Amino acid sequence: AQSVAQPEDQVNVAEGNPLTVKCTYSVSGNPYLFWYVQYPNRGLQFLLKYITGDNLVKGSYGFEAEFNKSQTSFHLKKPSALVSDSALYFCAVSQAGGYQKVTFGTGTKLQVIP
Amino acid sequence: GAVVSQHPSWVICKSGTSVKIECRSLDFQATTMFWYRQFPKQSLMLMATSNEGSKATYEQGVEKDKFLINHASLTLSTLTVTSAHPEDSSFYICSARDSGGGEYEQYFGPGTRLTVT
Numbered sequence: 001a002q003s004v005a006q007p008e009d010q011v012n013v014a015e016g017n018p019l020t021v022k023c024t025y026s027v028s029g030n031p032y033l034f035w036y037v038q039y040p041n042r043g044l045q046f047l048l049k050y051i052t053g054d055n056l057v058k059g060s061y062g063f064e065a066e067f068n069k070s071q072t073s074f075h076l077k078k079p080s081a082l083v084s085d086s087a088l089y090f091c092a093v094s095q096a097g098g099y100q101k102v103t104f105g106t107g108t109k110l111q112v113i114p
Numbered sequence: 115g116a117v118v119s120q121h122p123s124w125v126i127c128k129s130g131t132s133v134k135i136e137c138r139s140l141d142f143q144a145t146t147m148f149w150y151r152q153f154p155k156q157s158l159m160l161m162a163t164s165n166e167g168s169k170a171t172y173e174q175g176v177e178k179d180k181f182l183i184n185h186a187s188l189t190l191s192t193l194t195v196t197s198a199h200p201e202d203s204s205f206y207i208c209s210a211r212d213s214g215g216g217e218y219e220q221y222f223g224p225g226t227r228l229t230v231t
Contacts, residue, residue, distance in 0.1 A: 034218075041227065043118070043120070046221065049218065106157040108157065
């Protein structure tokens with residue numbers, strides 16, 4: 001069975017500092033990996049994905065993530081945090097190939113402190 | 115592009131009644147839509163996969179007779195919570211994949227807050 005671990009329930013970072021939200025995964029074969037963001041009482045917004053190719057993936061709002069196969073990780077990063085980045089972030093994984101079931105992590109609340 | 119809408123955004127109903135939630139892909143076709151349930155401060159729990167023109171596939175532990183799903187067109191899926199009880203109160207979110215885009219990400223609706231009194 002596939003799974004996603006987001007080890008931190010909450011991450012606090014000062015505005016202007018770099019941020020990292022951690023994600024590790026477990027899946028049979030190659031993974032498809034995703035990051036989504038959720039603002040209060042809203043649905044999820046797609047940020048970025050890794051399907052194949054370059055391990056460093058760039059997405060919306062200045063976010064990026066690095067796929068590390070040996071460590072089975074897909075950490076979300078941003079060089080300079082904004083207060084408006086404060087939200088709930090979900091990492092997700094599916095098996096590669098076609099449209100496979102997606103499993104979400106438990107989410108990490110990012111709090112950017114002014 | 116890739117906008118998914120949900121209606122209603124919130125609903126309050128009495129115990130024993132049924133509630134229908136609509137999920138629409140506004141600018142793309144979706145042969146597959148997904149219904150999730152999210153409890154406070156928890157992750158998304160996949161309830162079922164909705165396939166256009168065929169029966170939905172329910173996840174283990176989800177009562178298919180209680181949560182009726184219909185995917186009658188390429189842009190509309192509905193979730194009906196039948197004989198609702200207070201424990202059905204939750205945040206329900208749908209998502210859809212763009213059938214023609216060749217992409218793998220899901221696009222999410224804004225969610226529906228259901229409160230059963």
